[in-house]
Amino acid sequence: MKLYGFWRSLATYRVKVALALKGMKVDEVSIDLLKGMQHQPDYKAVNPQAVVPSLILDEGGTPLFQSVAIMEYLEETRPQPAILPKDPRGRARVRGLALIAAADGHPLVTPRIRNYLEKTLQLPEDKRNAWLMHWTLEALKAIEGHLEEKETGKFCHGDSPTMADICLCGQVIGATAYFKADVSSVPVAMRIYEECMKIDAFSRAHPMKQPGAQAH
Ligand SMILES: N[C@@H](CCC(=O)N[C@@H](CS)C(=O)NCC(=O)O)C(=O)O
Numbered sequence: 001m002k003l004y005g006f007w008r009s010l011a012t013y014r015v016k017v018a019l020a021l022k023g024m025k026v027d028e029v030s031i032d033l034l035k036g037m038q039h040q041p042d043y044k045a046v047n048p049q050a051v052v053p054s055l056i057l058d059e060g061g062t063p064l065f066q067s068v069a070i071m072e073y074l075e076e077t078r079p080q081p082a083i084l085p086k087d088p089r090g091r092a093r094v095r096g097l098a099l100i101a102a103a104d105g106h107p108l109v110t111p112r113i114r115n116y117l118e119k120t121l122q123l124p125e126d127k128r129n130a131w132l133m134h135w136t137l138e139a140l141k142a143i144e145g146h147l148e149e150k151e152t153g154k155f156c157h158g159d160s161p162t163m164a165d166i167c168l169c170g171q172v173i174g175a176t177a178y179f180k181a182d183v184s185s186v187p188v189a190m191r192i193y194e195e196c197m198k199i200d201a202f203s204r205a206h207p208m209k210q211p212g213a214q215a216h
Contacts, residue, residue: 007212105139
C-alpha cells in the first residue's frame with residue numbers, strides 16, 4: 001500500500017494511526033503542502049480534490065480518499081483490532097465524536113482556508129491565528145461536552161481506542177503543537193489524549209516526530 005500524506009497533516013495522522021493500530025504497513029509518499037505540491041497535475045490525478053491523504057491499495061485501482069472513509073475501509077477489511085464498537089448505537093456515538101473533529105473542526109484550519117484568509121481576505125497574522133485557535137478549541141469543547149456521557153471510559157468510548165480517539169488526538173495536536181491554545185477548558189479530552197499517547201500507534205505517528213518536521 002502507498003499512502004500519500006504530509007508530516008503536518010492531521011488527516012494523514014488519522015490514517016497513519018488507524019493503519020498502525022491494525023498492524024498494517026504502508027509506503028509513504030510526501031506531498032509538500034507548504035510548497036503547494038497538492039496542486040501539481042501528477043498529484044491531482046491521484047486526488048482531484050488536491051488534499052492528502054490518499055491511499056493506494058496493493059491490488060491497485062482508484063485511490064481511496066478522505067481519512068474517515070479510509071478508516072472505515074480499514075475497519076471493514078481488517079476488523080481486528082476494532083476501532084469501532086460492535087453495537088450500532090456505540091458506533092453512532094464514536095462516528096459522531098470523530099466527525100466533530102474531522103468534519104466540523106479540522107476543515108476550518110486547513111492550508112486552503114489559511115491561504116484564503118491571508119491572500120484573499122488579507123487578514124493580518126494575529127487575526128488568522130485567532131481564527132485557527134478559536135475553531136480548533138470549539139471542536140474540542142464540543143467533544144468535551146460529550147465526554148461527560150456515561151459511555152466515556154479510559155478512552156472516548158469505553159476502554160479501548162476507537163476512531164473517536166484518533167480524531168480527538170489530531171484535534172489536540174492542532175491545538176497544542178500548532179496553535180499553542182490554552183486547553184485547560186477540555187480536561188477530559190486532554191486526559192484521553194495522554195492515555196492515547198501511551199500507545200505506540202498514536203505516539204509514533206505524531207506529526208512532530210515525522211522526518212519532515214525536523215526540517216522546520
Ligand atoms: N476531510 C479530509 C481533509 C483533507 C485535507 O484537508 N487535508 C489537508 C491536510 S490535513 C490538505 O491536504 N490540505 C491541502 C489544502 O488545503 O490545500 C480528510 O479527512 O481526509
